[in-house]
Amino acid sequence: MNLPKLHGVHVPHRKNTAQMPPQRMNAPQTVTIPMSMHIGAPADPVVKVGETVKVGQLIARAGGFVSSPVYASVSGKVKKIDDMLMSTGRFMKAIVIESDGEQTPYEGLTPPEVTDFQSFINAVRDSGVVGLGGAGFPTAVKLGVKDLKQVEVVVVNGAECEPYVTSDTRTMLDDVKWIRRGIELMQKFMGVRRVVIGIEKNKPECVKSMGDMASAMEGVEVMALPALYPQGGEKVLIYHTTGRIVPEGKLPLDAGAIVINCTTLAALAKYMDTGMPLVEKVVTVDGSAVKEPKNVIAPIGASMQSLFDFCGGFKSEPKKVLYGGPMMGIAVPNTDFPVMKNTNAILALDEKDAILPEPTACxxxxxxxxxxxxxxxxxxxxxxxxxxxxxxxxxxxxxxxxxxxxxxxxxxxxxxxxxxxxxxxxxxxxxxxxxxxxxxxxxxxxxxxxxxxxxxx
Ligand code: SF4
Ligand code: SF4
Structure with missing residues (x-):
């Protein structure tokens, strides 16, 4: 395939935590779970203040077709249901749960019964999984295509190109079994014939782990891509793995492709086999102000501060705190904001890294x-x-x-x-x-x- 010269930039790699398997933090005293951690309609609470909940219990139903259900990430008591200020500057309803420290799983959790495409999509919806690479688009809507013949290729996104962020890297190293299971489910229930896993070349261990997995599967290949930001952008990735161009204003499916992030795929597969919906997230905690950068398995709704505390706190005063990487991340005014379904990293930068120079004339x-x-x-x-x-x-x-x-x-x-x-x-x-x-x-x-x-x- 002869593609024109790649555009993009070479950003500093800074994948300080790539060799660090995620560590599970204890449940914090409270979690604050927003009803909108996805694109589309917010979820509608189904619990009341004072109610006891367990891990994996439904606490909010999907609020529409493009929406996603929300589950308790800790066991304990619903303390408050109230509006909270989101990083977007809008107010959004959130459920605050006071943890009992037990992390008791909800007794009603059973793997879904999946026998055909429709029951597969229903299960994807019930899993609460959304695009975990950062996009937050409800996965059931993405996979719920009207005509399966349109899906000529599925591109698994392993091109984690933002500096610092290594949560997908760890999925490709630690959760091979779940990625494989996720691909097999898509092959079985969506009739997917071709799967390409796109990974930047600067992650040779991931290229190897996914390559070893793919060599034992039918119709799955790994493509090692140049390390160029933003290789993981949906349209960029489709182009560089398949040569297909998504027309302006159209969706990847219009180019015969579906892109699914590797961590999203693994989370789906876990739900299908265990019945435990999405209640926790691997989050890279890093940045020049953080004492001991780590990959952390955090309950959804845990405050940023609780993750920073788990990483030893700050070694210098943070001047900028971000959801996500330094290229596309969103700056927040304090560390009270919660981990959401699509949070893959939180960064705290010291003065040297945080201050931007004044713009001058073009x-x-x-x-x-x-x-x-x-x-x-x-x-x-x-x-x-x-x-x-x-x-x-x-x-x-x-x-x-x-x-x-x-x-x-x-x-x-x-x-x-x-x-x-x-x-x-x-x-x-x-x-x-x-x-x-x-x-x-x-x-x-x-x-x-x-x-x-x-x-x-
Ligand atoms: S921010 Fe927009 S205009 Fe700038 S490089 Fe990216 S896609 Fe192009
Ligand atoms: S100086 Fe002007 S032309 Fe050059 S990169 Fe900046 S905006 Fe673009």
């Missing part, structure tokens, strides 16, 4: 264009956004931006390109909504007019 060097994996023109998008020129933003395909941060990473003027792209996408969305509202209004008026005319006749 020097039109074109580095941002060279770096963009989607061949966008970030400097031009910034100029169009500054003029609020929505038509030009559309021409520049600003909506395609996956906010990977490559452009900002290489920009010598330190322009805030990712933030501007986010705002540009928001501007397009607002314009689309206004146009739709206007079209709906006109259609309504036309219908009313036609109705009146019909009544006169």
């Amino acid at each position: 020097i039109r060097c074109g580095s941002c264009v060279d770096a963009c994996p989607l061949r966008l023109m970030p400097a031009a998008i910034e100029a169009a956004y500054n003029k609020r020129n929505v038509d030009r933003l559309r021409e520049l395909h600003a909506n395609l931006c996956m906010e990977c941060g490559c452009c900002a990473f290489v920009c010598p003027a330190k322009r805030m390109l990712v933030q501007t792209n986010k705002l540009a996408k928001g501007l397009i969305a607002a314009d689309n909504a206004a146009k739709k509202a206007e079209a709906d209004r006109k259609a309504r008026e036309a219908a009313e007019k036609a109705e009146k005319e019909a009544a006169v006749k």
Whole structure:
């Protein structure tokens, strides 16, 4: 396969915890479990304050088709059901459970009965699993395709390209059995014929462990990819593993592909065999302010602070705390925020790593264009956004931006390109909504007019 030159950037590797198998932390005194840890409708609580719950017990039902159920991650008592401020700046309902320290599993846990595609998808939905690589898209919706013939290839995402983050790396080393089981389930119940596991070359142990696994399976291959950020981006990965291009505004399935993160696959398989839904997460805890970086198995809802404490606390004052890696992570104002289903890392950075230099004027060097994996023109998008020129933003395909941060990473003027792209996408969305509202209004008026005319006749 001859593909054009790769775009992207070489980011510092800093995988300090890659050799550290995850350590399980004790249940913290309380967990705060948000009802929205996924894309789509929030889950609806089914427990009341004061109720006793056990690990794996349903505490909130999926709130719609694109949603996901939520389960208790500790045993104990529901202390509070209240709104909490999320890292997005929005308020969201959350269930606070006071742990009894026992971690008693819910007695009703049994592996689901899976006999065909529909019962498989039902079980995927009941597992509470969402895209665990960070996307948080409900996995049952992703796998619940209408026409299975469309699925020509499944790409297993093992290209963990963000600096610091090693939770997927550990899955590929520690949970081979579960990844294999997950692939077998997709082969059996979805009729998947071809599976490609994409892993960056700078993880040779993962390439080997997955390669050994694949050699004993039918229709599974491992592709060692150049270590270039953002190799793990869905569209980038599809292109570099299969040569297929996902058209603008379309889904991977439109290119015959489904991408599933390796940890998501392993979590699904665990549920299918044990009946224990998603209640805990391997989280990489690292950054220049953290005393003893580790991979931690944490109950969902544990506070960031409890994970930092488990890692010996801070060796210097953290100036920036992030959900996720330094390229796409989200900064939070304090360490009270909880581990969520899609949290794969939390970082605490000291002053040296946290302070960003002041932006200066664009020097039109074109580095941002060279770096963009989607061949966008970030400097031009910034100029169009500054003029609020929505038509030009559309021409520049600003909506395609996956906010990977490559452009900002290489920009010598330190322009805030990712933030501007986010705002540009928001501007397009607002314009689309206004146009739709206007079209709906006109259609309504036309219908009313036609109705009146019909009544006169
Ligand atoms: S324009 Fe978007 S997709 Fe391209 S490099 Fe910048 S953040 Fe990434
Ligand atoms: S990399 Fe920065 S300075 Fe260079 S063209 Fe892009 S925005 Fe301008």
